[in-house]
Amino acid sequence: MKMWDRNRPGGLPSFLRGDMGTSISQKPDLVLSGGFGKSTNSSRSGYLPISLACVPLPALQGINIYLRSNTDGDKKEAFTLLCSDKNPLTEQHRVRLSGSGVKFIYIPMGQQVQFREQTETRLLEIAHDPTQAASVRSEIVYETSVELINEVLSEPNLGAKSARLEKVSRAVAGLALDDPKAFAHLFTASHHDFYTATHMVNVATWMVPLAFAMGHESLDELGQICMAGLLHDIGKIYIPPEILNKKGKLSDSDFAAIRTHPQKGIEHLTKYPDIPPLVHTVTLEHHERMDGSGYPNRIKGEQMHIISRICAVVDSFDAMTAFRPFKEKTMTVDEAVAIIIKETPQKYDPQVVEAWVGLLRSADKLDQKQEKGCRREHQRFAINCPARLHVLDRMGSEWSERMGLETVAHNISRAGVGILSQNPVQIGERARVYLLGGGTLNRVREGIIVRSRQYNDGFLELGMQCAKMDELDLGANVASAAA
Numbered sequence: 001m002k003m004w005d006r007n008r009p010g011g012l013p014s015f016l017r018g019d020m021g022t023s024i025s026q027k028p029d030l031v032l033s034g035g036f037g038k039s040t041n042s043s044r045s046g047y048l049p050i051s052l053a054c055v056p057l058p059a060l061q062g063i064n065i066y067l068r069s070n071t072d073g074d075k076k077e078a079f080t081l082l083c084s085d086k087n088p089l090t091e092q093h094r095v096r097l098s099g100s101g102v103k104f105i106y107i108p109m110g111q112q113v114q115f116r117e118q119t120e121t122r123l124l125e126i127a128h129d130p131t132q133a134a135s136v137r138s139e140i141v142y143e144t145s146v147e148l149i150n151e152v153l154s155e156p157n158l159g160a161k162s163a164r165l166e167k168v169s170r171a172v173a174g175l176a177l178d179d180p181k182a183f184a185h186l187f188t189a190s191h192h193d194f195y196t197a198t199h200m201v202n203v204a205t206w207m208v209p210l211a212f213a214m215g216h217e218s219l220d221e222l223g224q225i226c227m228a229g230l231l232h233d234i235g236k237i238y239i240p241p242e243i244l245n246k247k248g249k250l251s252d253s254d255f256a257a258i259r260t261h262p263q264k265g266i267e268h269l270t271k272y273p274d275i276p277p278l279v280h281t282v283t284l285e286h287h288e289r290m291d292g293s294g295y296p297n298r299i300k301g302e303q304m305h306i307i308s309r310i311c312a313v314v315d316s317f318d319a320m321t322a323f324r325p326f327k328e329k330t331m332t333v334d335e336a337v338a339i340i341i342k343e344t345p346q347k348y349d350p351q352v353v354e355a356w357v358g359l360l361r362s363a364d365k366l367d368q369k370q371e372k373g374c375r376r377e378h379q380r381f382a383i384n385c386p387a388r389l390h391v392l393d394r395m396g397s398e399w400s401e402r403m404g405l406e407t408v409a410h411n412i413s414r415a416g417v418g419i420l421s422q423n424p425v426q427i428g429e430r431a432r433v434y435l436l437g438g439g440t441l442n443r444v445r446e447g448i449i450v451r452s453r454q455y456n457d458g459f460l461e462l463g464m465q466c467a468k469m470d471e472l473d474l475g476a477n478v479a480s481a482a483a
Contacts, residue, residue, distance in 0.1 A: 047079055047106035049427055050115075052097055054136050055105070056126050059119040060089050066106040067097075068428065079106055103450070104427060119144055120164060127171040128178060138185035141171045142205060149197045149230060156237050162274040165227055169204075173222035176209045183209035184363035191453075191461075196236050196244070199318055204229025206314045211307065213355045225307055228282035231275070232311055235265025235283065259295045262287055278307060286311040289347040309349040313356050316340060316348075323382065323410045323420075330382040330410065333365045385409045385437040389419060389462075392430040401432060407462075409435055417445050419462040425449050431464055 047066060066079040082105065083089045089105070097105070107115055119126075119140070126132065126140055145168050152161055175182040186205040191198040207229040208222050216222060236244065239261055243254050250258065265283040269275050285299070285308035292300035294312075304312075320336035331339070337357060344353045387409040390401035405425075411418040417433055425431065432446045451463030 046109050048109055048112050048115075049104040049106055052094060052102055052105050054139055056119060056122060056132075056140060057089055057091065057094070058122050059115055060107070061118060062088075063107050063111045063115055065089050066108075067102065068104070068106060116144075116147060120148075120167065123167055123171045124174065127174045134175075134179050134181065135185045135188065138175055138182065139189040141168070141175060142186060142189040142201065144168060145172065145201045145205065145230065146191070146198055149200050152231075152234070153197055153237060156234065156268065158231075158269070158272040158275060162272060165230060166223065169223040169226035169230065170219065172205055172208050172226045173219050176212045176222060177217070177219060181363075183213075183359050184365075187363055187365065196233055199322065200230055200233050202318045203232060203311060203314050206318075207307070207310055210310055210314060210352070210356055210359055213359055214306075214310070214351070224276045224278045225310075227276065228279045228307060229311060229314075231265070231269070231279050232283050232286050232315070233261065233265070234268055235261035235263065237268070238264040259287075262296050278305075281305045282308050282311050284308075286315055288312065290349060291346045293347065304349075306349075306352075309352050313340060313348050313352050317356070321382075323384075330384060332382055333360060381413065382411050383409055383437070383441060385435050385441045387417075387419060387436055388434045389421060389425070390432045390434075391425060392432060399430065404434075407433075409433065409441075412441075412445075414466070416447060416450075416463060416465045419464060420459050421462055422459060424460060425452060425462055427452050430467075433464060 047068075050060075062085045064081060064085050065083040067082050069078050069080040083093065123141065123144055127137055129137060148161070148164055148168055152158065152165075158165070172186075175186070179185070183206065186209065190202045190205065204226045208226045211222060211225050216225065239257055243250070243257050246254060262284050266280055269280050269283060282305065284296070285304050288294035288297065288299050288304050288308065289312070290301055290304070290309075292298045317336050317340060320331045320339065321333060323330045337360065340348055340353055341357070344350050385408065387407045388404040389407045390404050392399040392401060405421055405423045407419045407421040409417050409419050412435075417435075419433065427449055429449045430447070431449055432444060435441045435443050435445065445464065445466055447464045447466040449462055450465045451461070453461050
């Protein structure tokens with residue numbers, strides 16, 4: 001089938017978005033498949049889509065590069081070799097392809113590990129590259145971090161990965177030192193779900209600019225702080241998947257099992273002498289609270305390390321704002337901040353909270369700043385709305401709907417819709433989404449699928465960029481409908 005409106009300009013896609021296959025893993029809720037490497041689910045065609053706009057060209061050395069080349073009426077994917085492993089992709093190629101409307105290039109799944117290794121090798125160079133936009137550098141570092149933590153959770157031998165963890169951590173630290181707006185870029189790059197891998201990366205990449213804002217300015221210290229965030233939930237590898245995946249309220253016994261993960265994390269980390277002591281401390285203390293109401297040791301106040309107090313705020317914030325399809329309500333940034341402020345100083349360090357709120361304001365994530373005219377181009381609203389998705393096929397000059405897929409829409413803006421589905425949809429497909437909520441959320445959106453990544457509990461996150469802008473004022477109506 002011909003790709004709809006291939007030359008349509010659109011927003012910048014993520015550094016790498018997995019084109020998902022038909023099989024859905026039933027492994028524990030720990031990793032997100034959306035970066036690159038072993039954990040990425042292969043596409044049905046055996047090729048991995050890479051964002052042309054963001055990919056670092058040195059990472060493609062020695063790799064065959066393909067373009068997707070479907071024809072009218074042909075629903076089977078076809079790919080054409082663009083550059084062989086002997087003729088690397090150049091910046092001239094990128095400019096020419098971008099000018100023709102190409103968003104993704106493709107590499108064989110058999111070369112994905114080589115691609116990942118070459119990206120990691122150059123990660124510090126990429127993080128400091130002045131020729132790359134800061135937002136692009138942040139997204140590359142973020143996605144590389146997600147992939148590495150996927151591996152750590154799937155194969156938790158930290159001895160074989162400590163050098164890679166240090167490199168990724170120093171790259172994040174370097175971003176914070178180089179750019180005062182690093183937090184805004186990292187926050188934008190982050191995935192707002194609560195799968196353990198992305199949660200750990202979110203916490204790590206937000207802790208670093210927060211610690212920097214509080215006066216921690218050493219590259220070595222910031223690198224250790226990042227590693228502490230990356231590994232703070234490592235103990236969850238020992239929690240039964242049926243508890244991590246449980247839909248609904250945890251029982252007392254479930255919660256008792258969850259509360260063991262800091263201690264289990266410490267026991268795991270002690271097997272690896274190269275892991276810095278700060279990582280041990282934060283792993284053990286990130287669920288402690290200022291009034292002694294936390295766990296596992298009910299310590300309070302300054303008995304907690306300052307970096308543990310930083311982790312506690314960021315960890316709680318990400319848990320509150322993360323989306324899961326069976327979660328009753330996803331909090332907005334403002335709602336989560338309001339709860340954290342309400343529980344300060346009882347649970348959270350006031351200085352940490354003040355610095356965290358300041359970062360969110362400076363990054364234009366709070367309404368207080370937006371009221372001053374700094375609103376993002378297309379404000380996104382969290383929703384939890386049943387939806388039916390139809391992939392569209394061209395029949396001559398008309399489009400017809402394939403059988404509908406039952407899905408959940410979890411965010412919406414003028415520019416697009418974020419969707420959770422248990423069925424794969426290919427990047428580049430045109431789709432129509434029927435929102436089945438009440439009021440403003442009873443409507444139809446149409447566009448092109450620009451993002452697809454798979455979670456190991458059977459859900460895929462799809463991003464649809466809308467083809468037609470709605471004249472309705474989403475700001476007031478969706479906010480009230482989602483409340």
